[in-house]
Amino acid sequence: MSLELFTVNNLWLLVATCLVFIMHLGFSMLEAGFVRKKNTVNILFKNAMIIAIGLLTYFFVGWGLMYPGDDFAGGFFGFAGFGASMPAEVAEAYAAGQYDAYADGGYTPWTDFIFQAMFAATCATIVSGAVAERIKLGAFLIFAAIFVAIAYPITGMWQWGGGWLAENGFHDFAGSTLVHAVGGAAALAAVMVLGARKGKYSEKGIKPIPGHSMPLAAMGVFLLWFGWYGFNGGSVLSADAVGVSFVFVTTSLAAAAGAVFAFIVSYAISKTHDLSMVLNGILGGLVGITAGADVVSPMAALAIGAIAGAIIPLSVVMFDKIKIDDPVGATSVHLVCGIWGTLAVGIFAADKSFMWQAIGCFSIIAFSFVFSYALMYALKVTIGIRVSEEEEIKGLDISEHEMEAYQEKESSPVFGYAVE
């Protein structure tokens, strides 16, 4: 491969890394917008720490678990060692002008690591919204660290690290299952162990608990869509012109169709124009197309996005009915639409096996769910995972952080500056 092509391939992966990074701001704003004002600092704190924890654990452990290489791996588990580095033989090959010495010239080992590390951190973030407003900060951070260090890379290795699913033709282009459903399954498990927010479900019925800021939620979704061009586009693993541009088209069409069909179905259900459904419909369309963005046609992308969008309001209602209290709809968006998107590859892509799509998807979800349930349960019976009822009423911002997200005081020109 020429130096020029190697350079442009690698550059696109790095730009995509930036785009995936900004998804963390998207998640932060989306989750902050969908929780109550009194829990806003808490959700921001968790999101800021998760990126840090995600990058660090992936550097130390996750990377070695997810890409063990042939020498260290079975089909289900392997470990290449701690840390990330530039192997001497790659550096020598580059010096000799052999730019396809690593990853067929798509990128350097450093690029490989940082692009994958951003994905890993994304997966952990999915959980934080679902368990918002009642989980103990410390318990959550421990859960997130262990989950992203161990669970995410193990199932990731099954496919992207060359494990048993990769060998059987499972196709999950950018991670409808490997990232989104894995995160969504962990979210579901965590919510089941943790329980619903106080007052959400009672004999009087299901209490709506609206989020405190729709502008933040909308901003989050736009930023996630923006970042998804890196998430899916970067998963081409080169700057291949036809490959990346095709993925941009399928990704865009699915997101757009998701918005429209979430709108239509939610309007049919509730006869109102529900912004949160449209926002989650966009995300559902994006999660749905992630598995097959490279292999399905634009018309199939429209269908996948439309069905994902239609699923969103139905799934949100369904989870509420079975008393799974997920303040931001993460299970509907990431788990349900992740499953749909993975199975859809078996439907719309001629050469993919529906059976193996199902086997892969449900195996991975099962692992993530069981791991997360066991880990959360272990935390519950040891350090405890839920704040006290009093703390939940006061809000986590005060009880965990001694801060408020917004300061109204001293703001009025009438009341002026409170010296005391």
Place this chain on the structure above:
Amino acid sequence: MSLELFTVNNLWLLVATCLVFIMHLGFSMLEAGFVRKKNTVNILFKNAMIIAIGLLTYFFVGWGLMYPGDDFAGGFFGFAGFGASMPAEVAEAYAAGQYDAYADGGYTPWTDFIFQAMFAATCATIVSGAVAERIKLGAFLIFAAIFVAIAYPITGMWQWGGGWLAENGFHDFAGSTLVHAVGGAAALAAVMVLGARKGKYSEKGIKPIPGHSMPLAAMGVFLLWFGWYGFNGGSVLSADAVGVSFVFVTTSLAAAAGAVFAFIVSYAISKTHDLSMVLNGILGGLVGITAGADVVSPMAALAIGAIAGAIIPLSVVMFDKIKIDDPVGATSVHLVCGIWGTLAVGIFAADKSFMWQAIGCFSIIAFSFVFSYALMYALKVTIGIRVSEEEEIKGLDISEHEMEAYQEKESSPVFGYAVE
């Protein structure tokens, strides 16, 4: 063309697509910040739906109307068919290593479609701010869908699709007229049919109705500026080093000069430091330079931006005087500065004809205005376009969406969690 150059050219167009996409977040935040709190969900809803509608209608109809190709087009109208695809002959040429088979090697057909689709969606968004706070949601969505599906691509075809203006030397690099003035003219027509917000103009004079969040408005403008590097930079249609970097310089200087001169002129008028004027001055500078960013000198870019910035406060006052009620200043920014920028090419670029700049600009504006006026009028006399007085007073968030943008309740640690 070499594979390498083709790849990097195409990559830049895709990155630019991402940047143009984020302009939709910019518009959303700007418009949300400039409307009253009670209409915030509504404006976010419209902006989220417009991208979806814009992408989908452009896929199905707009693309074929805007780029009809020689076989299907006259100078004024043509249609190449529904949908977007990779023509078989292009795919074959690529397979044979002929990377200049499409668009002289600048990009693939998929890139072409998605980059243009983002532009189309941008144009529709311009209208939403001007008609905010009193238009019926359904009527607006129908208007936006028809406008972006039909009106935008027809005038777009006159120039970018190889129509009669392109043949006569009209120059509109990235769309001062073809995107901004088209959207601004539609906004003006829509406002004229719709009327002013209740209470805005009365015998007591003009009532200021300040927007509810300056941080959102400022964020919107910064994001629009950010996205404009893709809007103008991408319009080079390749990664040509001198071409793109030159456009970055002219674009930046015009935006900066717009800020400074909007500040100076608005200070001269009102003796205060008006943030909204500076923000719209930046946008005015950006709209102004869009037509000639590739052909005017840096000093001319400064002059174009400075005059555009100076125009903003004057234009805002003027539109208020003639009772055109535009809550976000979209007509001043996009229509007036769009006209200025297009004419400025005839002044500052030696080889461009001022006459044809004027003919092109006003022909396109006339088409957009008449189309939009007729369409909005047709909607008015059929389904109705204006919410009731009671709904306007309550705000569209409650009346159209049964939601509030912000939830203050349950937020205080003093009052705690309202179980009821």
Place this chain on the structure above:
Amino acid sequence: MSLELFTVNNLWLLVATCLVFIMHLGFSMLEAGFVRKKNTVNILFKNAMIIAIGLLTYFFVGWGLMYPGDDFAGGFFGFAGFGASMPAEVAEAYAAGQYDAYADGGYTPWTDFIFQAMFAATCATIVSGAVAERIKLGAFLIFAAIFVAIAYPITGMWQWGGGWLAENGFHDFAGSTLVHAVGGAAALAAVMVLGARKGKYSEKGIKPIPGHSMPLAAMGVFLLWFGWYGFNGGSVLSADAVGVSFVFVTTSLAAAAGAVFAFIVSYAISKTHDLSMVLNGILGGLVGITAGADVVSPMAALAIGAIAGAIIPLSVVMFDKIKIDDPVGATSVHLVCGIWGTLAVGIFAADKSFMWQAIGCFSIIAFSFVFSYALMYALKVTIGIRVSEEEEIKGLDISEHEMEAYQEKESSPVFGYAVE
């Protein structure tokens, strides 16, 4: 150099320019979040104007001061003339296919200018947060214009323009000192001349004055991190695959370590989970790694970031003890961590001289501090730099802008639209 490599190198610098641009939105949101509600419009206004002023002064003066070229420079000062242009000999060389005629093929003169201009504007922005909530708008804008036009480019020339520090082996990759400590030293000087906010320090002790919006502050930090990939990654000055990807890794690890260690140390001090410390810890890590991102190992990057993060809470407490009132922590983040990062290159990079790192760092800081102190003092004794006590109490939004950042009125569906 081939056209292809030149094009991709240049493209990366332009994308990096976009990323550095968005840091201005990051600073705006961070500073807006950390000030009181009553001073929000003011801080947004300053940030919007600073980019404009920064770009314009750099175009007219700064660029010629910072890169004087051999003909016009001594080791300490030189001036190549006003404005930025494409030299005729470069254009001719490009036309002849000699793409390494300028900057060894990394970028065009236009790219060079706009990338550097964004850096310059960044530096001025650092000051605005530290002096927030009590400085006169006019005085600040004059200070910022002179500082960015003269002081920043002179010290920048000492290293990046080929001056005396460059000749002695000083290493400051992307500007821990040349941008961040320069800005931080100016901020410190400005605060010393200006004095603390009313009521901050009294005989009763130090009054905490919390910022008014943590979501804005968090958003700002995420955007700054995002932009830092362009700030550091772009400073490779080409798209070199190994070079840029390595910088992405060190930058990411330092930011993550900064978050974790700011968390640990602030928790040890205050026994609470302080979001603002974590946010500033991220920024501290980023500032710290900026000097050596290209030459220190990933493990050293972790150490640099961790120490920077640990410094943040200690430094914030220290500055409060000596009554330096900095509402956003800019001196701790940019000055203290900038010094640390610059010295750390002498510790962790084998071939760099600790002594010259110290000489370079403190020489530059001394210049910036003295220049800024003198300039601010001159403004104080002439036009005055501080708003009146009454204006400070009312807030700068009302007293300087006759606006409020947020409009609560007319927002309630209960109270409805106030016709009067």
